Amino acid sequence: MIGVITNTLTVLLGSAIGLLLKKGIPERVSQAVMTAIGLCTVYIGIDGALSGSNTIVLIVSMVLGTIIGTFLDIDGKINAVGQFFERKFRRDSEKVSVAEGFMTGSLLFCVGAMTIVGSLNSGLSGDHTLIFTKSVLDLISSCMLASSLGIGVMLAAIFVFLFQGALVLGAGLLQGVLTDAALISEITCAGSVIIVGLGLNILGISKIKVADMLPAPFLVPLIYFLFNLIPIAI
Numbered sequence: 001m002i003g004v005i006t007n008t009l010t011v012l013l014g015s016a017i018g019l020l021l022k023k024g025i026p027e028r029v030s031q032a033v034m035t036a037i038g039l040c041t042v043y044i045g046i047d048g049a050l051s052g053s054n055t056i057v058l059i060v061s062m063v064l065g066t067i068i069g070t071f072l073d074i075d076g077k078i079n080a081v082g083q084f085f086e087r088k089f090r091r092d093s094e095k096v097s098v099a100e101g102f103m104t105g106s107l108l109f110c111v112g113a114m115t116i117v118g119s120l121n122s123g124l125s126g127d128h129t130l131i132f133t134k135s136v137l138d139l140i141s142s143c144m145l146a147s148s149l150g151i152g153v154m155l156a157a158i159f160v161f162l163f164q165g166a167l168v169l170g171a172g173l174l175q176g177v178l179t180d181a182a183l184i185s186e187i188t189c190a191g192s193v194i195i196v197g198l199g200l201n202i203l204g205i206s207k208i209k210v211a212d213m214l215p216a217p218f219l220v221p222l223i224y225f226l227f228n229l230i231p232i233a234i
Contacts, residue, residue: 003122003131004168008161010139011109015154018146030148037144038202041108045195052189053182054227061190061223065216075211078103078159085155101152105145106159107198107210109138116191116217117184119167131164183224190217 022030052058069075082099109115114137118130138160146153194216197208 001165001168003118003128003135004161004164006128007109007131007135007138007164008157010135011105011142011157011160012154014139014142015105015146015151015157018143018148018153019151021143022147022150033144034148034202037141037148038199038204041199041202042196043199045192045197045199048192048195049189051185051192054186054224057186057220057223057227058189058193060227061186061219062193062213062216064223065190065219066213068215068219069212070209072215073212074214075209078106078211082152085152098150098152098155101146101149102155102159103152103211104149104198104202105142105153105156106163107194108141108145109156109160110163111191111194111198111210111214111217115164116167116188119164120184120187123168123170183221186224187217187220190220 079099082097082102085102086098114130114134118128118134121127121129122131142153142156194210194213197206197210197213200206201208201210
């Protein structure tokens with residue numbers, strides 16, 4: 001869990017720096033930074049999505065994952081947590097939404113290739129290299145994001161710790177299953193497609209309920225193995 005703890009601390013540190021810088025950044029600069037972050041998020045998502053090679057596994061996982069997420073109302077539940085923080089921490093003078101910062105930060109820091117692969121490596125082999133690399137990137141992105149979206153980004157560190165911690169512990173329990181490099185690529189692909197949706201939201205192009213798609217990467221192993229059994233069954 002050392003990698004998860006490190007990543008959580010870098011999000012807290014970066015957000016704290018961003019909050020300090022926020023007072024001296026004009027609104028037009030803050031909006032421009034958010035556009036840049038949105039574009040970078042879309043790029044990161046597309047880059048990770050290209051790691052996959054089985055479109056059918058991706059489509060089935062995304063469709064079933066979104067159905068499950070919608071029934072469970074994951075987006076609504078995460079938003080409810082964000083709204084709770086909104087009531088606790090937002091000041092009347094602030095224009096930005098604490099809930100928006102929490103939601104955006106939680107998804108940006110937790111859904112993506114480096115999160116998934118890094119957490120799996122950490123849980124399977126004790127290799128924290130990728131999570132440490134991600135921590136440095138999150139230090140920078142949380143600083144930029146907090147300067148625009150405020151304290152909600154800092155509070156997203158709670159979600160980072162819980163989500164990545166669950167991935168690391170889950171990887172250790174599934175050590176005999178998560179050893180196929182092609183499978184890891186497909187999991188990364190599904191997570192990265194979700195990141196593209198998040199990037200579009202940041203840019204204001206769409207209002208996709210990205211969190212409702214979160215079950216998709218976790219369904220990939222099942223769909224992947226079922227798909228590989230089809231030729232045998234035939």
